[in-house]
Amino acid sequence: xxxxxxxxxxxxxxxxxxxxxxxxxxxxxxxxxxxxxxxxxxxxxxxxxxxxxxxxxxxxxxxxxxxxxxxxxxxxxxxxxxxxxxxxxxxxxxxxxxxxxxxxxxxxxxxxxxxxxxxx
Amino acid sequence: xxxxxxxxxxxxxxxxxxxxxxxxxxxxxxxxxxxxxxxxxxxxxxxxxxxxxxxxxxxxxxxxxxxxxxxxxxxxxxxxxxxxxxxxxxxxxxxxxxxxxxxxxxx
Numbered sequence: 001x002x003x004x005x006x007x008x009x010x011x012x013x014x015x016x017x018x019x020x021x022x023x024x025x026x027x028x029x030x031x032x033x034x035x036x037x038x039x040x041x042x043x044x045x046x047x048x049x050x051x052x053x054x055x056x057x058x059x060x061x062x063x064x065x066x067x068x069x070x071x072x073x074x075x076x077x078x079x080x081x082x083x084x085x086x087x088x089x090x091x092x093x094x095x096x097x098x099x100x101x102x103x104x105x106x107x108x109x110x111x112x113x114x115x116x117x118x119x120x
Numbered sequence: 121x122x123x124x125x126x127x128x129x130x131x132x133x134x135x136x137x138x139x140x141x142x143x144x145x146x147x148x149x150x151x152x153x154x155x156x157x158x159x160x161x162x163x164x165x166x167x168x169x170x171x172x173x174x175x176x177x178x179x180x181x182x183x184x185x186x187x188x189x190x191x192x193x194x195x196x197x198x199x200x201x202x203x204x205x206x207x208x209x210x211x212x213x214x215x216x217x218x219x220x221x222x223x224x225x226x227x
Contacts, residue, residue, distance in 0.1 A: 046218055046220045047207055048218065052216070060214045064121075096163055096164075104154070104169040105154070105169065105211040106154035106209065107166060108175065110163035110164060
């Protein structure tokens with residue numbers, strides 16, 4: 001069974017750095033063609049892709065947020081970590097991690113999501 | 121950046137209806153388009169990938185078509201479980217973009 005689960009703080013203050021962890025099982029990020037991405041969704045709004053890390057360590061970021069994002073992997077722990085700097089109330093959202101396969105170029109398995117509120 | 125525009129934003133329909141949702145890309149994306157279904161408080165669920173490929177386990181009443189800049193998601197006969205929000209997503213130059221969503225409501 002393939003699962004992903006997001007974890008991290010539920011509340012951060014403006015200007016702080018957010019660190020989210022995606023812990024997954026049932027697949028390996030060392031397998032060719034596999035990637036893990038982060039997507040967020042502000043309350044009542046659309047999905048927004050943030051970042052992706054590939055099996056070979058390559059990384060891609062949303063151009064509009066690239067300066068604030070960093071994605072890393074800990075293969076031994078089956079985890080992918082996303083950091084976002086200089087948090088603002090507009091970053092309040094549910095943050096999802098999801099698996100992407102090169103055969104589909106789509107996110108086929110998603111975590112349950114974690115809600116992050118940015119407020120002082 | 122490639123922009124994805126879905127229409128309509130809201131769609132009212134009845135059980136048994138055939139419905140179509142359209143997604144337009146601001147430039148050609150070949151067939152690199154996926155469709156997702158999302159219900160309130162839940163993560164999105166992949167329905168269609170590469171424009172017309174049905175994800176495993178998804179009912180055959182869902183179908184996708186299109187290439188280039190115009191794509192459609194069709195539900196052949198709406199079931200009560202289908203009332204949800206639908207998103208398209210494109211892949212191009214190693215970047216991803218989602219549409220703004222189409223909310224499918226019960227008439």
